[in-house]
Amino acid sequence: MKCRYCGSNLGMDDAVCPYCGRENEQGAGHRALMSEARDTYDRTRKETVYKARTAGRIGRLIVIGLMLAAILTLWIGIRRDSDIEAREKQYEKRIAGEISRNGEAVAETLREMEENREYLAMNCYMLNYRLRSNEAYQDYARVFTAVISYGAICDDILNILGDFDGYQEKTDRDWCEDAAVYISDWDRYVGGAFWHDPPASPMHKGEHGAFLVDIKKDTQDMVQVYFGLTDAQASAMWEMDPESLGALLYESYRATAPEG
């Protein structure tokens, strides 16, 4: 554009002519427009920055809220699931429900195990379904005690053979003494007066009675074979006190398997 007073070249933004110093009236409208545009730009920019910051803050607060909600939910879950007592109660309830739904199947499985003399299986089955504390299986009291003792003695032998310390630094002698306790207590708890049941009680008559005879014989064979006892020692072991029997089992085992 040209200065209307001196004809020099002017820029649109020049307020006065740099040559004659007179006011650039032609650019006034443009400058006003530019000033307004700048104001609008600044205002819009401020608004945009404000909105963006607000949106950013709100978005982050929402994320934080969701994360806190998730943590809270998980924490409630941890509180519920880590309560061992409550979990055990829940488990007992579930077991009781299963037994009431499948009572006949459970009883039948137990009968089969008893008939087949599956001592270890029966021990685990009884534990799994908490049958020992179930009144419906009271007749099995001696049988259950017998399989528990058989299982414990079997475990002791396997622990000795497997050189397992039971996570408590147990030695072969400890396992021998443990087995001795179960053997010494056998007649009292499995066959004796501990249960205060009458002579004709189904606890030790019929199939249960035959089972108790067999399991005692099989336990004796197991101890005799793995501890290397003589026939006389094996027959006499039921009458021995735990200390003497523990020492005998340890010495006999050591004689057949010297400490390596």
Next chain:
Amino acid sequence: MKREKKEKDPVILLLDGIILLLFFVLLVTAGTAAFYRKMADKRSFTQDPGMISFELQKGDYAGLIEGKYFNEFNNETESVSYHALADYVEAAFLYRIYDTKGDAERADAQRLLMEESRAAMGELSIFADRADEMLGTGGT
């Protein structure tokens, strides 16, 4: 034209820090919750292959056999090969008793179980060899 450096909102920076912190808290909490959830879903005595393997390395053959029974009673079939090994150890344990005591019928039944189990245990047969050595049933 030099671009204007954006000024970071300190509040947003603080919130980002909180989000990062909560992310780690969430990770730890989720891991813990998953652990307890798994524990809660599990039956009292069942064992997973990792646990059985750990116990086996320690020499806990009794735990191996018991773990198998509890798994079977609770329809846990994840550890099939370990179950076969447990069957083998139990059968070998009984075989030695029956064989030594001259009960041929029961010894043969256990022998058969041993053979069937060995065929099903795959790579774990090395543990069966170890069990044979331990129980004295290797030369049979």
